[in-house]
Amino acid sequence: MKKKVDVILIQNNLTIGKRGSVINVARGYAFNYLIPNKIAEIATNKKIKHIQMFENIAIQQKETSNIEIKLLKDNIQKIDSISIYKKKGENNFIFGSITEKDITKWINKYTNLLINKIQIKTLEIKLIGVTHMKIQINPKVNISIPLKIIPTNI
Incomplete structure (x- = not known):
């Protein structure tokens, strides 16, 4: 039996990490505290892929925003x-x-x-x-x- 399990944080937590991050914690901590209190959910391949997709979208939006800012700055x-x-x-x-x-x-x-x-x-x-x-x-x-x-x- 595994002693650790991967979970995805649903909420920001000062001690554990930011929302959307995948962390490896003890099974008891995950199933007795994090999941019942809706702080985290079990990490599946689909959920991890979904989070990575949103991270990629955020990175692309930041890059296009930087390009727009640079063009506006040059024109001004x-x-x-x-x-x-x-x-x-x-x-x-x-x-x-x-x-x-x-x-x-x-x-x-x-x-x-x-x-x-x-x-x-x-x-x-x-x-x-x-x-x-x-x-x-x-x-x-x-x-x-x-x-x-x-x-x-x-």
Whole structure:
């Protein structure tokens, strides 16, 4: 009789391992604790194959996501600067302010890139001149682009 059995974890467990991992444990531990408490289930060839299939899908999705992020980053880095025209007030102030929505419209109009306004990180802009803004593609990738606010005479 075997003393150990393979089980697949159904839940994350701090002492045993992550959900979906196959571990080799004692029969008594598996049948008296893990399986009745629905922490694990017996590992069969089909279940192991099923888990590996989902792991492969996750790896492929991560690779395609990385490729999309790289393409978006390359396209955004091609932008030299963003120029937005606003009506000038007193002391180099503009009427209103530049919002993330204005910047996303400019990027969509001139580059056909779809960027969510949540990805744009700017301070409140109310002066004419050049400031820098950041576009956050993902938590690890930030791109800084100069933002030129140009006064109009109208």
